[in-house]
Amino acid sequence: MPYFDKAVETMPRERLQALQLDKLRVVISQLLGRNRFYTNKWKEAGAAPGDIRSLADLQALPFTSKSELVQAQADAPPFGTNSTFPETEYTRFHQTSGTTGAPLRVLDTPESWDWWGKCWGFVFSGAGVTSADRLFLAFGFGPFIGFWAAVEGAKRVGATMIPGGGWDSLQRLHMMRELRATAICCTPTYALRLADVARQENFDLSSIPIRRLVHAGEPGANVAHTKARIEAAWGGKCFDHAGASEVGAHSFECEVQPGGIHVIESEFIAEVIDPQTGREALPGAIGELVITNMGRPGFPVIRYRTGDLVRMNLSPCTCGRTFARLDGGLLGRSDDMVTIRGVNVYPTAIENVIRQFAEVEEFQITVTRQREMQDLEIQIEVANAADAESLPRYEMKARRFRRLDG
């Protein structure tokens, strides 16, 4: 079983929590008095972060929301106040994709950037990517963080990294074949898109010796029927990973694939809360993932509300890791939940049904409101359909879910 850091990944829970507490106290001491955003925020909330003696004390600190971070940039452009060191210490710039509102700009120091690479080391090792692999990154390498950090992670596990930016889908397929790529990083949607292009161009996908697909950006790789479809098309094993520009690469799927992703708990503290009340969710209940990162003091997030719905599982995994698991990966966005005739519906559940049908190439979900009732319409594009209107295609985050109900 390949591990990135076996001692840490298989550590008994009590020791893991002691490690988290140590790291949390260090990062807080780095921020106090230096990071304007958190120093002011804690002062206004009347919190005493210097007094943290246990992990439970973390709950006394206020949540951080994305809108606060965006507002802190609007107030002090261009980079805002969530910055701990003088600007001369920072060497990397990225910004969020802005799928839901104004993009958030993030800066990293060389140490924080190394930490991103370390987190990706856990992701790749979990997926069994090693120094024997030729890893193709089907990614545009723009300002969106996407797979930039995967470049650093590839170095950590010794894989040969092949950048695939500035190419169209067919060129990428040819390059992967010529270089005999054995692993690929892309969104799950784009893995399916490449398979469609191969079919249209009579390009034999089995001529590329891909054995590992590492996905991010969308939950698809943990949607059972999407995963099955990707694996059938590529003949490789597909792995989910979750992360965000403002948080870091926080979770990954192990080779055993127990139907969920492990949180890198040596680098992050994960909490699950009831999104309505903000209180800790009951064990095993679906709630919103709240993350604290401990290796990125230059741009930290303490109790960050990710908006992602998860179900946490602390039972041991057969891979030997003690890191908590998020069953089913990211289940959806807390604001994407729709109530149809009294039933809570998530877009990932709809995707899992739709992807069972091989004929479906693309789909789009639209939510409208008729008086007090929500309605949900699904448009489906079928392969080789005559006079069909095409739905949009995506390379990065797919936008298949639309709300017109305000």
Ligand SMILES: [Zn+2]
């Ligand atoms: Zn595992």
